[in-house]
Amino acid sequence: MAKIGFIGMGNMGTAIMRGLLKTYKPEELLFTSAHEAKMQKITEETGVAHVSTATDCAEQVKYLVLAVKPQVLPTVFKELNGKIRKDQVVISIAAGYAIADLQAGLGDSARIVRSMPNTPAMVGEGMSGVSYDEALFTDEEKDVIDGFFTSFGKMEKVDEKLMDVVGSASGCSPAYVYMFIEALADGCVKNGLPRQAAYKMVAQAVLGSAKMVLETGKHPGELKDMVCSPGGTTIEGLAALEENGFRGAIIKACDANFEKNKKLKG
Numbered sequence: 001m002a003k004i005g006f007i008g009m010g011n012m013g014t015a016i017m018r019g020l021l022k023t024y025k026p027e028e029l030l031f032t033s034a035h036e037a038k039m040q041k042i043t044e045e046t047g048v049a050h051v052s053t054a055t056d057c058a059e060q061v062k063y064l065v066l067a068v069k070p071q072v073l074p075t076v077f078k079e080l081n082g083k084i085r086k087d088q089v090v091i092s093i094a095a096g097y098a099i100a101d102l103q104a105g106l107g108d109s110a111r112i113v114r115s116m117p118n119t120p121a122m123v124g125e126g127m128s129g130v131s132y133d134e135a136l137f138t139d140e141e142k143d144v145i146d147g148f149f150t151s152f153g154k155m156e157k158v159d160e161k162l163m164d165v166v167g168s169a170s171g172c173s174p175a176y177v178y179m180f181i182e183a184l185a186d187g188c189v190k191n192g193l194p195r196q197a198a199y200k201m202v203a204q205a206v207l208g209s210a211k212m213v214l215e216t217g218k219h220p221g222e223l224k225d226m227v228c229s230p231g232g233t234t235i236e237g238l239a240a241l242e243e244n245g246f247r248g249a250i251i252k253a254c255d256a257n258f259e260k261n262k263k264l265k266g
Ligand SMILES: NC(=O)C1=CN([C@@H]2O[C@H](COP(=O)(O)OP(=O)(O)OC[C@H]3O[C@@H](n4cnc5c(N)ncnc54)[C@H](O)[C@@H]3O)[C@@H](O)[C@H]2O)C=CC1
Pocket: 007, 008, 009, 010, 011, 012, 013, 032, 033, 034, 035, 054, 067, 068, 069, 070, 072, 075, 076, 093, 094, 095, 116, 117, 118, 119, 171, 172
């Protein structure tokens, strides 16, 4: 019998499954999604079997991952309501759905883990904010839950009331970073650097800078100051960014994420 089943196998489902396949055998996983031809292709590529309905998937697994768009969750709830077993663990990655909302859709006794991962899961460098009531799960289940998230990156347990904020830090943030990489590369291309060299150099600079934050423990401002030689080139660039509202734009983007979470429930 499969252990972990996915309802929804799109961007995030495939990213997470790829991570899990480093730890789990294909026979331990199962999924269902919307299009038979796409499911067939994923099964051929990964060796993971699929079934046609959410009910079939739920019936066959202990850990059930909800990986459909928030707008699709009401349909899935209709199909699954009352069918979630007491021994089952439901892992949601949906934006905007609180544990109480998921229980309202699946049944009050459903034991839910709410999470917010991100697409770098695809390369084993995901970041997931995770929230669940520790008292509801056995030690073995907690090991599986934590192992699930660490199979494709890092995890941080957070209070559920912070999960909407976590969306900006984990779920949404790669999009901002890609936009930054694209813009910085464009700036380099404008001044003559070949495009492919620009992407490679900028992406490596982002990777290295992130590592500096994680590994030195230094404040990002201190690391920034180390780059800015007095009267040098970097401080000129920083002044231009400040003039153009760089920090304010990012803070506003986080506010926009936060507000949108409240409007996703179907
Ligand atoms: N894309 C991202 O970066 C992140 C997304 N999320 C959350 O992950 C969830 C999935 O997002 P994505 O993977 O980006 O969406 P997606 O649209 O790429 O994947 C959803 C999958 O669900 C399938 N589907 C549609 N209706 C279905 C149904 N009735 N039964 C079974 N499968 C069905 C679709 O065919 C598709 O393969 C969302 O709730 C989103 O909030 C969380 C973190 C990051």
